[in-house]
Amino acid sequence: MSDLSSKLEPFLLLARSTKGAAAAKIIVDATAAPGVYAFSELLELPNIQELSTDPSYQNHYRLLQLFAYGTLTDYESNPSSYPSLSPTHILKLKHLTVVSLALQHRSLTYDQLLSALRLDTIRQLEDLIIDVIYAGLLGGKMHHHEKVLHIDWVSGRDLQEKDLCKTAETLLTTLDTRILELKQSSAQELARSNEYKIYRDREYQMISLELKSSKARQDPFGDRALGSGIGAGPAEFGPGGGGMSQNALLAAIAGGGGMGGASGRLWVCSNFLDRSMYKADRELVVD
Structure with missing residues (x-):
């Protein structure tokens, strides 16, 4: 121009x-x-x-x-x-x-x-x-x-003066609309994030209960082992706990430890609990 x-x-x-x-x-x-x-x-x-x-x-x-x-x-x-x-x-x-x-x-x-x-x-x-x-x-x-x-x-x-006012009003309206869209989008993203966290925690609890139930049926000393491992809570899986993190555990279970289906999940969990039991037994001997 x-x-x-x-x-x-x-x-x-x-x-x-x-x-x-x-x-x-x-x-x-x-x-x-x-x-x-x-x-x-x-x-x-x-x-x-x-x-x-x-x-x-x-x-x-x-x-x-x-x-x-x-x-x-x-x-x-x-x-x-x-x-x-x-x-x-x-x-x-x-x-x-x-x-x-x-x-x-x-x-x-x-x-x-x-x-x-x-x-x-x-x-x-x-x-x-x-x-x-x-x-x-x-x-x-x-x-x-x-x-x-x-x-x-x-x-x-x-542009006439009246057109300038109209143009400014249009720009402000467009800006307000865009800001509202961004706020709504952020709120939707936050809601989806919270839903995922709830789903993740629920799945983790279900897997933990499934592991406890399976180990209890297979091992007469399952209460002691579970008390030293899974029952100790998420801290036992973290750094210094001698085991896997919660995310690593879920990833391993999702992968099935090289095996398919529910049997694969239980196989990974059984091996993980065996290591936890070994750690707990060793601590008892030391005591």
């Missing part, structure tokens, strides 16, 4: 030193000049703003506003409010109308564009869209068979 604005510079230099009819002539020339699509700086000049209160040149000031903010529909709704427009003016106004539509929609059907631009054929429409793209006003792809223009990016147009 800065490149587009720079093309207005020669008209700005002239407008700073002219008034009345000369300033009105600058408006007519600038709005018809090739490559000039941004007009806010010209509108802000005191010499140009004076035309808005001059009955002889008010329509020229409205013409500049039309090319800064308006569309072809705005012109056609009241053409007598503006000076007579040349075909070059009308063509540029159509370009700006495409930009305005592209700012509102990511995809534009050919029917929408044909109606808004007052064109009769698809060939005329596609030629105009190509001109708009080459002018650097937007980027997109025309789909001839689908009869739709997909917008990739658009340069934008001059």
